[in-house]
Amino acid sequence: MTNTKLPALPAMPAGLLTRDADESLTDQIVRTVAARIEERLLRPGSRMPSIRAFAASHAVSAFTVVAAYDKLVARGYLASRRGAGFFVRARPGTVTAPAAAVEPAEQGLDVPWLVRNMFRQLPHQQMPGTGVLPAEWLDGEAVAAALRHVTRRRQDILLNYGVPQGHLPLRQQLQLKLAEVEIGAAPEQIVTTAGVTQALDMVAREFTRPGDTILVDDPAWFLMFASFAALGARVVGVPRLADGPDLGRLAELAALHKPKLYVINSVLHNPTSTSLSAAKAFQVLRIAEQHGIVVVEDDIYCDLHPGAGVQPATRLAALDQLKHVVYLSGFSKTMAANLRVGFIAASPELARRLADRKMLQTLTTSDIGERAVHQILCEGTYRKHAERMRARLDGMRARTVRQLERIGLRIDMAPPAGMFVWADAGRDTNVLAEKAMAAGLLLAPGSLFSPSQLPSCFMRLNIAAMQDAAVWRFLERELDGENR
Amino acid sequence: MTNTKLPALPAMPAGLLTRDADESLTDQIVRTVAARIEERLLRPGSRMPSIRAFAASHAVSAFTVVAAYDKLVARGYLASRRGAGFFVRARPGTVTAPAAAVEPAEQGLDVPWLVRNMFRQLPHQQMPGTGVLPAEWLDGEAVAAALRHVTRRRQDILLNYGVPQGHLPLRQQLQLKLAEVEIGAAPEQIVTTAGVTQALDMVAREFTRPGDTILVDDPAWFLMFASFAALGARVVGVPRLADGPDLGRLAELAALHKPKLYVINSVLHNPTSTSLSAAKAFQVLRIAEQHGIVVVEDDIYCDLHPGAGVQPATRLAALDQLKHVVYLSGFSKTMAANLRVGFIAASPELARRLADRKMLQTLTTSDIGERAVHQILCEGTYRKHAERMRARLDGMRARTVRQLERIGLRIDMAPPAGMFVWADAGRDTNVLAEKAMAAGLLLAPGSLFSPSQLPSCFMRLNIAAMQDAAVWRFLERELDGENR
Numbered sequence: 001m002t003n004t005k006l007p008a009l010p011a012m013p014a015g016l017l018t019r020d021a022d023e024s025l026t027d028q029i030v031r032t033v034a035a036r037i038e039e040r041l042l043r044p045g046s047r048m049p050s051i052r053a054f055a056a057s058h059a060v061s062a063f064t065v066v067a068a069y070d071k072l073v074a075r076g077y078l079a080s081r082r083g084a085g086f087f088v089r090a091r092p093g094t095v096t097a098p099a100a101a102v103e104p105a106e107q108g109l110d111v112p113w114l115v116r117n118m119f120r121q122l123p124h125q126q127m128p129g130t131g132v133l134p135a136e137w138l139d140g141e142a143v144a145a146a147l148r149h150v151t152r153r154r155q156d157i158l159l160n161y162g163v164p165q166g167h168l169p170l171r172q173q174l175q176l177k178l179a180e181v182e183i184g185a186a187p188e189q190i191v192t193t194a195g196v197t198q199a200l201d202m203v204a205r206e207f208t209r210p211g212d213t214i215l216v217d218d219p220a221w222f223l224m225f226a227s228f229a230a231l232g233a234r235v236v237g238v239p240r241l242a243d244g245p246d247l248g249r250l251a252e253l254a255a256l257h258k259p260k261l262y263v264i265n266s267v268l269h270n271p272t273s274t275s276l277s278a279a280k281a282f283q284v285l286r287i288a289e290q291h292g293i294v295v296v297e298d299d300i301y302c303d304l305h306p307g308a309g310v311q312p313a314t315r316l317a318a319l320d321q322l323k324h325v326v327y328l329s330g331f332s333k334t335m336a337a338n339l340r341v342g343f344i345a346a347s348p349e350l351a352r353r354l355a356d357r358k359m360l361q362t363l364t365t366s367d368i369g370e371r372a373v374h375q376i377l378c379e380g381t382y383r384k385h386a387e388r389m390r391a392r393l394d395g396m397r398a399r400t401v402r403q404l405e406r407i408g409l410r411i412d413m414a415p416p417a418g419m420f421v422w423a424d425a426g427r428d429t430n431v432l433a434e435k436a437m438a439a440g441l442l443l444a445p446g447s448l449f450s451p452s453q454l455p456s457c458f459m460r461l462n463i464a465a466m467q468d469a470a471v472w473r474f475l476e477r478e479l480d481g482e483n484r
Numbered sequence: 485m486t487n488t489k490l491p492a493l494p495a496m497p498a499g500l501l502t503r504d505a506d507e508s509l510t511d512q513i514v515r516t517v518a519a520r521i522e523e524r525l526l527r528p529g530s531r532m533p534s535i536r537a538f539a540a541s542h543a544v545s546a547f548t549v550v551a552a553y554d555k556l557v558a559r560g561y562l563a564s565r566r567g568a569g570f571f572v573r574a575r576p577g578t579v580t581a582p583a584a585a586v587e588p589a590e591q592g593l594d595v596p597w598l599v600r601n602m603f604r605q606l607p608h609q610q611m612p613g614t615g616v617l618p619a620e621w622l623d624g625e626a627v628a629a630a631l632r633h634v635t636r637r638r639q640d641i642l643l644n645y646g647v648p649q650g651h652l653p654l655r656q657q658l659q660l661k662l663a664e665v666e667i668g669a670a671p672e673q674i675v676t677t678a679g680v681t682q683a684l685d686m687v688a689r690e691f692t693r694p695g696d697t698i699l700v701d702d703p704a705w706f707l708m709f710a711s712f713a714a715l716g717a718r719v720v721g722v723p724r725l726a727d728g729p730d731l732g733r734l735a736e737l738a739a740l741h742k743p744k745l746y747v748i749n750s751v752l753h754n755p756t757s758t759s760l761s762a763a764k765a766f767q768v769l770r771i772a773e774q775h776g777i778v779v780v781e782d783d784i785y786c787d788l789h790p791g792a793g794v795q796p797a798t799r800l801a802a803l804d805q806l807k808h809v810v811y812l813s814g815f816s817k818t819m820a821a822n823l824r825v826g827f828i829a830a831s832p833e834l835a836r837r838l839a840d841r842k843m844l845q846t847l848t849t850s851d852i853g854e855r856a857v858h859q860i861l862c863e864g865t866y867r868k869h870a871e872r873m874r875a876r877l878d879g880m881r882a883r884t885v886r887q888l889e890r891i892g893l894r895i896d897m898a899p900p901a902g903m904f905v906w907a908d909a910g911r912d913t914n915v916l917a918e919k920a921m922a923a924g925l926l927l928a929p930g931s932l933f934s935p936s937q938l939p940s941c942f943m944r945l946n947i948a949a950m951q952d953a954a955v956w957r958f959l960e961r962e963l964d965g966e967n968r
Contacts, residue, residue, distance in 0.1 A: 070864030076660035144635040147852070151628040151635075162822060176560035194678060197847040205714070210694060227844040230689070338646060340850045360711040363681040366824045366850050368631070380554030 011048050012036060017058055025060050029068035030075075037077050037088055044090040048078060110226075110448075125468035128461050129433070129444030131270070132337060133419060137392065137464065139385045143336045146375040150368055162367030164359040165351075166192025166343065170374040174343060177377070181302070182318040183327060185345040191354045192370055194362070195342040196300045199328040200224050201231075202357055203296055203344065204261065208233050213257040215293070217245055219422070219449035219458070221270045224263060237451040238262075240269065242413045244280035247287065254291040262293050267313045268301035271449050271460035272422040273415030275305070281314040289324060299329040300342075303386040304393065304418050311416055322347050331373055334386055339369035393419055393463065400463045407472070408479040421461045425479060429459040432478060439474055495532050496520060501542055509544050513552035514559075521561050521572055528574040532562060594710075594932075609952035612945050613917070613928030615754070616821060617903060621876065621948065623869045627820045630859040634852055646851030648843040649835075650676025650827065654858040658827055661861070665786070666802040667811060669829040675838045676854055678846070679826040680784045683812040684708050685715075686841055687780055687828065688745065692717050697741040699777070701729055703906070703933035703942070705754045708747060721935040722746075724753065726897045728764035731771065738775040746777050751797045752785035755933050755944035756906040757899030759789070765798040773808060783813040784826075787870040788877065788902050795900055806831050815857055818870055823853035877903055877947065884947045891956070892963040905945045906930075909963060913943040916962060923958055 012032045017025055036042045048054070051069065055062045069086050072078040079089045124134045165171070171187035178185045193199040208214060210232025216224065218237025225235050236257055239246040245264070253259070264284070266276040276284070288295045297316045305313055317327040322345060330342025344354055376382050394417070401411055401421060410424040425432055429445035436443040446456030466472070496516045501509055520526045532538070535553065539546045553570050556562040563573045608618045649655070655671035662669045677683040692698060694716025700708065702721025709719050720741055723730040729748070737743070748768070750760040760768070772779045781800045789797055801811040806829060814826025828838055860866050878901070885895055885905060894908040909916055913929035920927040930940030950956070 067864070070867070071862065072864075074862055074864035074867060075657070076663070147635045148632060151631045173559070179560070194846045194850075198845065201845050209716070223844065223847070230841065230844055232693070337847075338851045340846070357714065360707065360714055361682065361685050362678045362824070362846075363707070363821075366678075366853055367822045368853070369850055378555065378558055380551070380556075380558035383554070383558060 011042065011054060012058075014057055017060065025064045026067040026071065029058075029060075029065070030071045033068070033072055034075065034077050042088045044088050046088045047084075048086040048088065050085055110453075124465055125471065126440055127442040128465045128471050129442045129459070130462050130465050131444075131460075132333065132462075133389065133464050137389055138334070138336060139381070140336075142376055142379070142381055142385065143339070143372065146372040146379075147368070149375050150371045162370065164363065165355040166190065167367055167370035167374060170341075170370045170377075171343075173374055173377045174345070178327075178345060181308075181313075181315055183315065183345065184321055185327075186348070189322065189345055189348050189351045191344045191346070191351050191358060193328075193330070193342045193344060193358065194340040194366075195332050195337075196298055196328050196330045197223060197227070197342075198362075199330070199342050199344045200263065200296070200298070201227055202354055202361065203294075203326055203328070204228055204231055204233065205361075206350075206354060206357060207260045207294055213259040215250070215253060215257070215259045215262040216451055217264055217269065218451060219271050219446065219460075220263070220265070220451075221298070222448040225451050235451040240272065242272070242274045243277040245284065247280065247283050250284070251287050254287055254293060258291070259293055261296055262288060263296040263298060264316070265298050265301065266316050267299055267305050268415075268418040268420075270301065271420050271444070271458075272413045273301075273418030273420040274413050275311070275313050275416075276316075278312065278314040281316055281319060285316060285320055285324070293324075295320075295325045297325055297327045299327060300333055301418055302329050303334045304390060306390055306417060317345065326350065334389060335373065335376060335382065339372055340366065341369045341373045390417065393417070396463050396467075397421075400461075400466050403472070404461070404466075404475075407476045409475075419462050419464050421463055422458055423461055424457050425459055426457055428455045429457060430455055432459065435478060436474060439470075441471060441474055495526065495538060496542075498541060501544065509548045510551040510555065513542075513544075513549070514555045517552070517556055518559065518561050526572050528572050530572045531568075532570040532572065534569055594937075608949055609955065610924055611926040612949045612955050613926045613943070614946050614949050615928075615944075616817065616946075617873065617948050621873055622818070622820060623865070624820075626860055626863070626865055626869065627823070627856065630856040630863075631852070633859050634855045646854065648847065649839040650674065651851055651854035651858060654825075654854045654861075655827075657858055657861045658829070662811075662829060665792075665797075665799055667799065667829065668805055669811075670832070673806065673829055673832050673835045675828045675830070675835055675842060677812075677814070677826045677828060677842065678824040678850075679816050679821075680782055680812050680814045681707065681711070681826075682846075683814070683826050683828045684747065684780070684782070685711055686838055686845065687778075687810055687812070688712055688715055688717065689845075690834075690838060690841060691744045691778055697743040699734070699737060699741070699743045699746040700935055701748055701753065702935060703755050703930065703944075704747070704749070704935075705782070706932040709935050719935040724756065726756070726758045727761040729768065731764065731767050734768065735771050738771055738777060742775070743777055745780055746772060747780040747782060748800070749782050749785065750800050751783055751789050752899075752902040752904075754785065755904050755928070755942075756897045757785075757902030757904040758897050759795070759797050759900075760800075762796065762798040765800055765803060769800060769804055769808070777808075779804075779809045781809055781811045783811060784817055785902055786813050787818045788874060790874055790901060801829065810834065818873060819857065819860060819866065823856055824850065825853045825857045874901065877901070880947050880951075881905075884945075884950050887956070888945070888950075888959075891960045893959075903946050903948050905947055906942055907945055908941050909943055910941055912939045913941060914939055916943065919962060920958060923954075925955060925958055 016032055017028050021028060033042070049057065051062050051065045054065045069078060073080055076089060078086045080086050124130065168187060170192065171190040174190050175185055175187055193202065204214065208231060213234045213236055214228050215236055215238055217240040219240060228235050236253055236259065238250045238253060266281060268275060284295065295316055299315065305311065317325045327345040328342065331339065332342065346354060397415065401414055404421065404423055405411060410426065411421055412424065413422055415421060429443065430447050433443040433445040444460040446458030447453050449460065450456060500516055501512050505512060517526070533541070535546050535549045538549045553562060557564055560573060562570045564570050608614065652671060654676065655674040658674050659669055659671055677686060688698065692715060697718045697720055698712050699720055699722055701724040703724060712719050720737055720743065722734045722737060750765060752759060768779065779800055783799065789795065801809045811829040812826065815823065816826065830838060881899065885898055888905065888907055889895060894910065895905055896908065897906055899905060913927065914931050917927040917929040928944040930942030931937055933944065934940060
């Protein structure tokens with residue numbers, strides 16, 4: 001390496017580096033040089049000092065400079081030309097995301113609008129319409145520790161694909177978890193998925209062709225309406241009452257539409273947080289069997305329910321033992337959405353077909369997340385964590401419902417558990433949601449929860465996200481006097 | 485807590501615990517008690533000693549025993565009954581996976597058969613048909629370090645959903661990476677996916693309805709045939725030559741079938757490892773434009789190519805700048821399959837539609853994997869790692885090709901880079917693959933790489949998996965003399 005070429009610009013003033021900082025010398029160089037390039041103090045095309053010259057003028061080792069230059073190359077600030085050294089690069093204009101704010105609805109409120117807005121980085125307390133618990137309620141340290149545990153193990157597990165059906169020890173642990181709610185499922189009957197969303201997509205693709213009908217409850221979780229519609233399915237709603245679907249309508253719609261699937265939350269139904277009665281569960285299975293309908297039981301809120309010993313809860317899969325029922329659940333609500341770990345439990349033959357389908361659709365889910373969830377389930381702390389979350393929700397539910405009623409909302413189905421309240425605002429909640437949006441608050445209007453998408457006076461409120469005075473002030477102002 | 489109830493069985497002999505072990509006292513108790521339950525020395529229904537009694541008799545703290553009992557409950561060995569203590573539980577029979585072996589093909593060889601077998605835990609050197617590099621070639625330490633880095637950051641990022649379009653800093657880094665291959669794509673034109681497999685599924689679902697035709701190369705990557713067929717698409721093959729598709733056939737098939745999509749590997753085509761010539765690239769785009777076909781450029785082997793400065797490589801997206809071309813790539817081949825990080829680059833409008841579609845299909849991909857890949861790309865070590873992998877493949881390619889020719893295989897398209905060799909065995913490779921299977925070796929017969937699935941004399945060999953004498957002995961024995 002020679003310094004006799006054209007002199008390079010000094011890349012940065014001397015004396016900027018410090019050994020006392022939290023930041024490594026390499027990172028200090030990277031940060032400083034990058035800033036000087038962004039401020040155009042170092043211009044595209046100009047040559048950087050040689051490794052040796054930079055090292056000498058800043059009293060650091062050549063190794064430190066090599067590492068810093070490598071990072072600057074990786075980040076697009078420098079280009080390396082063999083034999084000629086390092087040059088400042090012309091960078092493509094990096095566009096930064098617009099400031100977080102609720103996105104205006106272009107063509108009225110629709111499901112993609114709501115879901116996109118749910119992912120915006122609004123503070124949780126400004127999103128009474130959100131479907132998740134506040135991050136600080138979840139056990140971040142347990143998730144971080146589990147991921148660290150996974151990375152400490154043999155590294156080749158980080159490099160290979162997982163197996164398409166899902167990490168076997170996790171499936172074995174899920175067998176135990178399902179046994180607790182009286183569902184018998186061997187590990188080969190379980191297929192892991194990227195959350196319940198992917199599970200529903202896979203099951204719908206397995207059983208329906210474009211034009212087929214899928215029954216859902218009305219109201220129900222909105223995302224699946226759009227997901228099924230994207231498959232060309234007709235989505236038809238069965239009115240949902242406090243103890244389950246309207247059985248008369250269910251039988252009528254089954255006869256009329258010959259649906260392939262009926263998707264239902266039996267326990268802690270979204271958005272009402274009510275559960276299916278034992279008597280209705282039995283009748284649902286009879287109607288489904290009579291019409292050859294596969295029942296898809298979405299039990300994502302499973303761990304927010306205190307258990308059948310405390311409150312009645314009848315799971316369809318516990319009655320039917322996965323013969324005509326496909327059972328879905330996951331950990332996005334109670335552990336970490338970001339791990340994207342859900343699962344399907346089904347008959348052995350269907351599980352095999354779904355594992356093949358998953359392979360064609362995404363090859364595998366991330367083994368890493370599955371290993372982390374397995375680790376957390378094994379540690380025995382998850383059980384207590386779930387108990388704490390339930391206690392916390394129990395501590396605010398009755399108070400929040402009373403307060404909502406006081407300001408003029410009607411709550412006919414008072415939820416015994418879970419995070420949601422389905423409240424009647426006595427006016428079009430689409431209008432209310434648009435006003436809320438203008439005030440920087442996200443509401444979930446009832447129209448979205450119906451496959452009909454018709455205007456509705458209901459909305460879904462998340463009691464864990466009703467702790468901010470601004471939310472209450474907004475609701476009080478809007479509902480004042482008119483609905484008592 | 486009282487010890488005056490019915491006496492509990494001693495849960496484990498005294499003196500078994502040691503403070504010098506690598507294993508914590510808690511884990512030693514868990515392991516020992518679990519083993520005794522499995523050996524039925526502790527029987528279902530029997531009561532465990534109280535926390536206090538266990539702690540006293542083994543000279544450990546009550547805290548240690550509580551932690552151990554919790555883990556045993558989580559793992560299904562014990563049940564806790566409030567006020568009554570801990571009892572040994574009846575465990576559901578846990579079924580273990582059958583020993584790893586190549587699975588016999590039930591109805592002949594098909595794509596799911598091959599893919600299922602690729603996921604079996606066969607040693608890499610027994611899978612000359614595999615599509616991945618050996619785990620020890622990849623940089624496990626970099627992946628582990630990146631994941632640890634992610635878990636050390638603010639924990640709430642582990643708990644929230646990511647954003648449906650994908651982690652923004654990763655998309656910004658991908659913008660730089662794409663600029664290096666002359667593709668201009670702003671971060672909002674990039675959507676992350678769970679590998680190229682999911683990207684293909686999403687794009688096919690966006691552009692086709694059942695009955696529509698998708699053109700692929702013949703040969704080409706087999707998994708997508710089954711994936712597209714599952715969507716109801718007709719998959720039609722265009723003969724692939726050493727410099728790209730047979731243009732005459734491409735034009736004919738385009739006129740005949742009015743295909744919606746044409747999926748192509750322009751650089752390091754799977755299975756031949758050859759690349760598209762500039763002249764053919766231009767003609768492919770002209771034909772596609774003339775017939776209104778969207779070109780899907782799958783560039784998963786991108787980083788195994790030494791760069792256009794070293795060997796010719798023309799990317800369709802670099803010519804067209806994402807107007808009619810959708811570009812897919814990812815890191816499953818060169819970084820870690822298990823992170824499941826791939827991406828789509830497309831026009832701004834299509835990227836928006838695909839982000840919405842992804843949201844309906846899986847909500848989000850795992851932010852954790854995306855953050856880890858971002859970290860690795862930023863560190864500047866990935867570039868050198870990719871260089872090392874290329875050098876390693878270069879070091880074995882010519883030698884392996886010569887050796888294959890020596891034992892009687894014909895290789896007409898000698899690959900200049902990449903990991904695959906497309907070899908003509910002069911006999912039906914389905915038969916050869918079945919014999920290999922019986923010998924515990926996995927071959928990838930040519931029939932699988934054709935949408936026609938017709939018997940073929942070709943097979944795909946992975947030069948990184950041809951380092952074992954058993955593979956060569958098998959091939960030599962089978963091909964001996966007959967094909968020279």
